[in-house]
Amino acid sequence: MASRRQVKSLSEEAICPICLDFFVDPVILECEHNFCRSCITQSWEKKEINSCPECREEFPERNFRVNRTLANLAEKSRKLNLDPKAKENKRHCEKHQKELKLFCETDKKLICLICRDSREHKSHNFRTPEEVVQIYKSQLECSLDSLIEKKSAVLELELNQKQKISEVREQANGLQTNITSEFTKMHQILTEKEQRLLRDLREEEERILEPIEKNLREIQENLNSIEEKLLKLQEQMEQTDEQIFL
Incomplete structure (x- = not known):
């Protein structure tokens, strides 16, 4: 093979x-x-x-x-199902081209066995990738639990705020309805009062004007009588014939 x-x-x-x-x-x-x-x-x-x-x-x-x-x-x-563009899953040390089998806790990176024995990593602490993954996963789980609790608390706050917003809007809508209704009633009352006052004004006007207009008619009749007499007197004054005048 x-x-x-x-x-x-x-x-x-x-x-x-x-x-x-x-x-x-x-x-x-x-x-x-x-x-x-x-x-x-x-x-x-x-x-x-x-x-x-x-x-x-x-x-x-x-x-x-x-x-x-x-x-x-x-x-x-x-x-053969060969993929010419595929790359190997396992990563290798760029310096020694060896598989990365250790995790340097001091430098926080993966290294190969040759790197571990080099002067660069002398006196450093090492763990297997599996151990480090478990440690980090445990830390992530704690962080995850904490975030879940915070998310739950924030969701509760969000729900409370939404309820308050809903209550305020409901109260505002109720007040708006009441205000509109009250102003409609007030407008109706004012309209009726306006019509009543106008009617009273017209009645008072007629009451006051009736005797005044009667007096005016009498004055005009008297004036007409005087003008007729004046006209006759003027005609007499213009007469030149003494016998006719007398």
Whole structure:
């Protein structure tokens, strides 16, 4: 059975350097570099010069050959469910490329066994990642419980505030209804009083004006009588015939 390293090497051989995925319809250039047909075609369409994306060699013509062997290799790699873009789950020490098996409590970071024996971590305290995870989880659980209690208290405060807001709004709506009703009654009373006062005013006006208008009519009649007498006297005064005058 192929080892993991051999499988990884097989996977790398079947990857297109442009799309970084398994070859699809691979072709080989004159410089012996391989690419997906669509990848190299699109690459050349973006350039005025036909060149290899790997070695930069230039070609006078856009010539390439189908690489059936590489196509078969890519198909086999695809059937093995190899993911060319996947990364290993376990993290490794950047300095020594070893698995991180310890947690340095002094520096608060994961280290490998070689780092533990180095001068950099001398006299430091170490624990296994599993122990540290349990310690931190216990601390997080305490913090979680505390936050849950605080959340419950805040939710209760929020509920009380919402109830108070609801009560205030209900009281305000009730007062608004009462105010509107009272002012409607007052408006009706004032309207009735206005109409009564206007009626009384008209009656009082008629009562006062009736004798005055009667006196005015009598004065006008007397005036008419006087004017008639004046008119006759003036006619007599204008008479020149003495016999007629007498």
